Amino acid sequence: MAMDFTLSDEQQMFAETARTLLGDTCTPDHWRKMMERGDNTDPERWAAIVENGFTLVLLPEEAGGMGLGELDFALIAEEAGYVALPEPLIESAGVAAPMLGALAPAHPLLADPEATIALAHPLNPVVADADRAAAILLERDGHAFLARADQVRLTPAQTIDPLRRLFRVEWDAADAEDLGPADWDLALDRAALFAAAQGLGLAQRAVDMAVDYAKERQQFGKPIGSYQAVKHHLASAQVAIEFARPVVRAAAAEIGHRDVQARSRVSHAKIAALEAADKATRASIQVHGAMGYSWEVDAHLFLKRTLALTQSWGTPAFHRARIAARLFTQPAGPDQTFARETHAAAATREIIHA
Secondary structure, X not given: OOOOOOOOHHHHHHHHHHHHHHHHHOOHHHXXXXXXXXXXXXXXXXXXXXXXXXXXXXXXXHHOOOOOOHHHHHHHHHHHHHOOOOOOHHHHHHHHHHHHHHHOOOOHHHHOOOOOEEXXXXXXXXXXXXXXXXXXXXXXXXXXXXXXXXXOEEEEEOOOOOOOOEEEEEOOHHHOEEEEEOOHHHHHHHHHHHHHHHHHHHHHHHHHHHHHHHHHOEEOOEEHHHOHHHHHHHHHHHHHHHHHHHHHHHHHHHXXXXXXXXXHHHHHHHHHHHHHHHHHHHHHHHHOHHHHHOOOOOHHHHHHHHHHHHHOOOOHHHHHHHHHHHHHHOOOOHHHXXXXXXXXXXXXXXXXXX
16 A cells, blocks of 8 residues: 655645745854854744744644644654754654643643743753753653753753753752653654654755855856766765655654554654765765865754754664564565554464464
């Protein structure tokens, strides 16, 4: 059975809104001004993001949100990647807020769409933007605890990405609100999926920047983009993006099944999309030549965000292990590519009893 990844008119309109808003408000000039003042948040841009409802996409309706699906939010994440958005929209609105909404839909924190929530997942040694979050979701013995930044001890951690603020968190359960058992596996899958979607955006932006430069840069009397070596670099990067995109869409469509197939799809998406981003950002730097390695050329920011996301929400080795779990424990082959875990188990029993 073929999977249809065609976006609806509403989804295309939503993605276009995100593309326009983020493209207009998050440019290289914005990044550099923020880095100069040691900041990673623009209040006006965040207000516009909130006004357009992006923080409510995955929040359950009973918690005041839109109750939409992961594919809808993945489209926003891709556009956020395209501009290397500094604000914690993806981890807060895509992972932490939906988790809190599922645990405590009436929690007063969810009444403020401008508030951000940080997530301390046990798989990550550091927490992004914990210092400015209205609260932090923390894990202990499978339970989710909620604490304010002033109820924990934060230690800044080094990061390769100048627009990401990372912290190590020490905390006591007695100082936090116990929300009960939580689905940390779903939080991980969502975070990995949206990291993959950002990877698509990062990769495409890197290629687009390199193409624009290759059209303008003259060497031996003609644009460097006319040379085969440059064309091959960028064509190879674009092919990697086009091969990764349906993998990310499939993972978004299947994530709700919550089985070994769905988990391996998410892992495949994260590996494929961020490998494409790594290939594209490095190619972009190379096309820019020696100046591509300088601080002044923006391509390095996309490579640094790619490297940061590659190691967040499960390393490549972690995700390869999840893919291996699907390949080595479930039937494989062209007729099993889109099989569900329950269907695969039934097929296995039929083979055994035949």
